[in-house]
Amino acid sequence: MDTPPEFRGFHTRSVHAGARPDPNTGSRAFPIHQTTSYVFEDAESAAAYFNLQEYGNTYARIMNPTVAAFEERVANLEGAVGGVAFASGLAAQNAALFTLLQPGDHVIASSALYGGTVTQFKHVLRKMNVELDFVDADDIDQWQAAAKDNTKLFFGETIGNPSGCVMDIEALAEVAHAAGIPLMIDNTFATPYLCRPLEWGADIVVHSATKFMGGQGTSIGGVVVESGKFDWSNGRFDVIAEPSPAYHGLKFHETFGTFGYLMKLRAETLRDLGACMSPFNAFMLALGIETLPLRMRQHVSNAVAVAEHLQASPQVEAVHYAGLAGSRYEPLVAKYLPGGAGAVFCFDLPGGRAAGVKFIENLSLFSHLANVGDAKSLVIHPATTTHRQLNDDELAAAGIGPGTIRVSIGIEDAEDLIADLDHALTCIA
Amino acid sequence: MNDSLAQWQDPETIQRALHKQSIAVVGMSSNELRASNFVGYYLKRNGYQVTPVNPREDEIYGLKCYASLTDIPHKIDVVDVFRDPGAVPAIAEEAVAIGAGFLWLQFGVISPQGVEIAEAGNVECIVDQCIKIEHARYLGRMHWLGFNSEQISAQRSPR
Numbered sequence: 028m029d030t031p032p033e034f035r036g037f038h039t040r041s042v043h044a045g046a047r048p049d050p051n052t053g054s055r056a057f058p059i060h061q062t063t064s065y066v067f068e069d070a071e072s073a074a075a076y077f078n079l080q081e082y083g084n085t086y087a088r089i090m091n092p093t094v095a096a097f098e099e100r101v102a103n104l105e106g107a108v109g110g111v112a113f114a115s116g117l118a119a120q121n122a123a124l125f126t127l128l129q130p131g132d133h134v135i136a137s138s139a140l141y142g143g144t145v146t147q148f149k150h151v152l153r154k155m156n157v158e159l160d161f162v163d164a165d166d167i168d169q170w171q172a173a174a175k176d177n178t179k180l181f182f183g184e185t186i187g188n189p190s191g192c193v194m195d196i197e198a199l200a201e202v203a204h205a206a207g208i209p210l211m212i213d214n215t216f217a218t219p220y221l222c223r224p225l226e227w228g229a230d231i232v233v234h235s236a237t238k239f240m241g242g243q244g245t246s247i248g249g250v251v252v253e254s255g256k257f258d259w260s261n262g263r264f265d266v267i268a269e270p271s272p273a274y275h276g277l278k279f280h281e282t283f284g285t286f287g288y289l290m291k292l293r294a295e296t297l298r299d300l301g302a303c304m305s306p307f308n309a310f311m312l313a314l315g316i317e318t319l320p321l322r323m324r325q326h327v328s329n330a331v332a333v334a335e336h337l338q339a340s341p342q343v344e345a346v347h348y349a350g351l352a353g354s355r356y357e358p359l360v361a362k363y364l365p366g367g368a369g370a371v372f373c374f375d376l377p378g379g380r381a382a383g384v385k386f387i388e389n390l391s392l393f394s395h396l397a398n399v400g401d402a403k404s405l406v407i408h409p410a411t412t413t414h415r416q417l418n419d420d421e422l423a424a425a426g427i428g429p430g431t432i433r434v435s436i437g438i439e440d441a442e443d444l445i446a447d448l449d450h451a452l453t454c455i456a
Numbered sequence: 457m458n459d460s461l462a463q464w465q466d467p468e469t470i471q472r473a474l475h476k477q478s479i480a481v482v483g484m485s486s487n488e489l490r491a492s493n494f495v496g497y498y499l500k501r502n503g504y505q506v507t508p509v510n511p512r513e514d515e516i517y518g519l520k521c522y523a524s525l526t527d528i529p530h531k532i533d534v535v536d537v538f539r540d541p542g543a544v545p546a547i548a549e550e551a552v553a554i555g556a557g558f559l560w561l562q563f564g565v566i567s568p569q570g571v572e573i574a575e576a577g578n579v580e581c582i583v584d585q586c587i588k589i590e591h592a593r594y595l596g597r598m599h600w601l602g603f604n605s606e607q608i609s610a611q612r613s614p615r
Contacts, residue, residue: 030467030468030471031609033467033608034608039608040608043608043609043610044604044608045599047599047607047609047610047611047612047613048610048611048612048613049612049613050612050613050614075497078488079494080494080497080498080501081498081501081597082592082596082597082598082600082601083597083600084600090600090601094602095599095601095602098602099599099602099603099605102602102603102604103604103606107604108603108604109601109602109604110602110604111602112602270489275489276489278489281490281491282489282490282491283491284491284563284586285589286589286603289602293601
């Protein structure tokens with residue numbers, strides 16, 4: 028047999044993974060399968076699909092070929108065994124948690140997380156009667172000390188939003204695994220182009236694909252990928268290893284091995300919580316990924332240029348970008364993010380809340396909105412928007428002050444972005 | 457052996473095994489919730505001639521069960537094993553005796569001694585892999601459920 032060479036390059040995989048030409052029509056772009064359901068070949072096939080004995084399509088809440096192209100593309104780039112897409116990043120995260128948690132369990136999370144995640148964890152987990160401890164992302168000893176018999180998960184972000192802290196993934200994975208606990212990482216800000224947490228020992232990666240993955244601010248979506256390496260039968264995860272009452276007694280880990288967690292995530296959690304990704308959004312997001320590496324290089328080089336310029340400005344108190352020389356995270360950036368520390372960061376204006384508002388009002392190229400990871404540069408004042416639900420202590424724990432401005436640097440020309448920022452700084456002087 | 461299994465997970469060898477027709481599933485269970493049952497049923501559905509080997513069963517999915525490989529009257533190309541590793545050397549000896557082309561050891565069925573016996577008898581080995589997953593990767597529909605098939609190709613997918 029003539030076996031073709033293996034194509035391993037990141038750019039190649041960004042363009043091709045998950046989307047071979049359609050077997051029926053030859054369509055080169057992946058078709059948008061805008062359908063709710065699928066006609067079965069025969070009665071036995073229908074039964075085999077519902078029993079998970081054969082890989083088959085049953086109903087588009089649970090699986091769809093266009094969504095699958097997106098899922099496989101992300102899984103491939105992250106080095107995962109597979110992925111399951113959801114309607115949003117928060118839906119993905121909620122489903123990832125729901126699959127492995129039961130009432131009475133305990134979760135340990137970084138205190139430097141996206142505000143939406145903090146709110147989700149605090150309120151949803153409490154309603155599920157799951158205990159939650161936030162610990163200092165930078166202090167591995169705190170994670171180790173907080174672990175208990177009922178701890179089921181460590182959770183952090185590769186690059187904290189918006190504080191910009193960088194997670195020591197390998198060290199945290201070692202502590203988690205020594206205790207039989209999986210490590211889940213939100214890799215939204217880094218994307219698999221800049222960091223692949225599974226290669227450093229993380230077990231599950233979640234994304235808001237809305238951001239750099241899609242890359243052009245068109246579509247909301249999220250995805251969970253898994254390494255397939257965590258031992259869900261280690262005695263701590265009956266919810267995955269033991270016979271499932273929600274799937275006629277199936278033992279997901281024993282039956283599906285490396286695919287066990289993802290099968291349960293799809294066949295039970297996605298089926299029952301119902302937050303599926305639309306085929307059209309999957310098309311937009313998977314198409315966006317084709318240019319992910321090209322965009323990320325421009326995002327990062329612009330971010331470095333803008334951050335260095337702001338740092339040199341007397342009108343800026345501090346710039347919190349891990350990619351700046353002298354950052355306390357420099358060694359972690361060198362290890363985990365050699366291609367750059369992303370393109371989202373904060374800086375502090377001395378004039379507090381009033382200066383922050385006036386600064387934003389005088390920008391004309393940056394878009395004032397609540398998103399990051401668009402090709403267009405974005406700006407927001409966290410204390411009055413994304414992190415409004417947090418009290419002052421929680422704000423401080425997330426590294427945010429009253430005059431903090433968060434920017435998401437786009438792929439325009441750096442000199443134009445700098446000119447816009449300089450103009451707005453002049454207006455508050 | 458765990459760290460160096462790659463030589464028994466060669467994609468080209470795996471694809472040659474998948475293009476054979478007759479597969480014996482050693483340790484196939486009649487319990488519809490067991491992995492061996494999932495795999496045997498899947499292979500049958502996908503057109504293979506499947507022969508269950510299990511002394512405690514008479515028939516599974518209408519397929520006659522045999523107590524051992526050497527009891528099977530027809531030719532076996534691939535011996536797919538769902539047994540504990542300690543049972544593998546004896547199965548490998550039988551695989552050699554019946555002239556099977558491949559000994560396929562499922563996830564966790566890792567037996568250096570069994571592999572040595574098989575290879576000495578010119579039976580090629582695939583170790584710590586799932587034949588259902590590999591079929592779905594190269595010939596089937598793994599990609600329909602968002603799994604990473606690792607297939608990068610501008611040729612039409614088989615289905």
